[in-house]
Amino acid sequence: MTATLTCEGLRKRYGDVTAVEDVGFSIAPGQAYGLLGPNGAGKTTTISILVGLLRPDAGTVLVGGTDLAADPRRAKAAIGYVPQEIALYPELTGRENLRFFGRLFGLPRRALAARIEEVLDLIGLTDRADGRLDTYSGGMRRRINIGAALLHRPAVLILDEPTVGVDPQSRKAILDGLELLVREGMSLLYTSHYMEEVERICDRVAIIDHGRIIAEGTRRELIAMVGTADKVELVLDGDVPAAFAKLRAVEGVVEAARTEDGSVRLIAEGGRYLLPALITAVEGSATVTATQVIEPDLEATFLHLTGASLRD
Numbered sequence: 001m002t003a004t005l006t007c008e009g010l011r012k013r014y015g016d017v018t019a020v021e022d023v024g025f026s027i028a029p030g031q032a033y034g035l036l037g038p039n040g041a042g043k044t045t046t047i048s049i050l051v052g053l054l055r056p057d058a059g060t061v062l063v064g065g066t067d068l069a070a071d072p073r074r075a076k077a078a079i080g081y082v083p084q085e086i087a088l089y090p091e092l093t094g095r096e097n098l099r100f101f102g103r104l105f106g107l108p109r110r111a112l113a114a115r116i117e118e119v120l121d122l123i124g125l126t127d128r129a130d131g132r133l134d135t136y137s138g139g140m141r142r143r144i145n146i147g148a149a150l151l152h153r154p155a156v157l158i159l160d161e162p163t164v165g166v167d168p169q170s171r172k173a174i175l176d177g178l179e180l181l182v183r184e185g186m187s188l189l190y191t192s193h194y195m196e197e198v199e200r201i202c203d204r205v206a207i208i209d210h211g212r213i214i215a216e217g218t219r220r221e222l223i224a225m226v227g228t229a230d231k232v233e234l235v236l237d238g239d240v241p242a243a244f245a246k247l248r249a250v251e252g253v254v255e256a257a258r259t260e261d262g263s264v265r266l267i268a269e270g271g272r273y274l275l276p277a278l279i280t281a282v283e284g285s286a287t288v289t290a291t292q293v294i295e296p297d298l299e300a301t302f303l304h305l306t307g308a309s310l311r312d
């Protein structure tokens with residue numbers, strides 16, 4: 001089966017800064033693929049290359065078998081792109097905005113009218129479609145943005161951190177809508193630094209850091225990389241740096257990172273059973289005011305692979 005989207009050997013440098021180096025992956029039809037990485041990891045650069053906005057220094061992009069560089073028109077027709085910045089007309093209504101973008105894509109008037117209603121239903125904004133954009137919440141605007149990218153029925157929808165700055169209700173509507181699209185057979189490239197979203201939506205994930213893919217696989221495969229270790233979070237009161245040094249030295253602690261709010265995150269073999277030893281270890285430097293043990297997840301994998309927390 002031809003992949004919906006394949007990229008290989010992508011490289012982009014800005015002067016001395018390597019934004020993307022040797023990035024490659026493949027998205028199957030109906031697959032939701034996640035690109036997970038912290039700010040500045042190279043997600044936006046990768047996406048800009050995939051949607052034809054940025055020319056890579058090296059590498060190839062195939063959309064449904066069509067080479068983006070050789071036939072950009074055909075390749076781009078199969079892509080729906082939802083950028084990070086919202087570019088809509090505030091004085092037009094939601095429906096009018098969709099109509100504008102549909103005309104821009106060259107969709108015939110009658111087919112467009114019907115498609116707009118379908119898309120409004122999908123993004124859950126049928127009731128508010130005749131309200132002006134400047135009366136919408138940030139999340140509703142984001143949903144119109146997603147709707148605009150869906151009008152031409154792309155084979156793959158590419159979203160650049162679609163839930164940043166979005167209210168909880170819209171966030172839920174966005175994630176529910178995306179799950180529905182995937183069930184109906186659309187491919188998705190979803191980028192985020194919220195691992196819980198990537199874990200929920202995506203079947204396959206690439207973890208990107210400093211411009212390179214450092215791990216790739218199904219959710220389960222990636223989580224298995226951290227082995228049987230649990231993630232333990234300790235909130236400390238006292239001399240946190242000294243306590244941190246002591247915690248790192250405890251037998252069974254595989255990884256350790258400090259967070260901005262004064263807590264310490266550890267990956268520890270047999271984490272929950274290690275708690276008494278951890279609490280004893282910090283004695284004299286700090287007291288443990290709260291503890292949490294979390295089963296391995298993608299964030300644990302990220303911490304394991306990079307030694308840094310995803311949100312830092």
Ligand SMILES: Nc1ncnc2c1ncn2[C@@H]1O[C@H](COP(=O)(O)OP(=O)(O)OP(=O)(O)O)[C@@H](O)[C@H]1O
Pocket residue numbers: 014017018019020037038039040041042043044045046
């Ligand atoms: N036009 C540019 N000129 C110079 N450096 C750039 C440019 N665009 C991006 N970079 C650098 O390339 C690296 C990757 O940036 P990119 O925006 O792709 O990361 P990202 O993972 O999308 O992060 P964010 O979530 O913050 O957008 C960063 O170090 C960034 O500073």
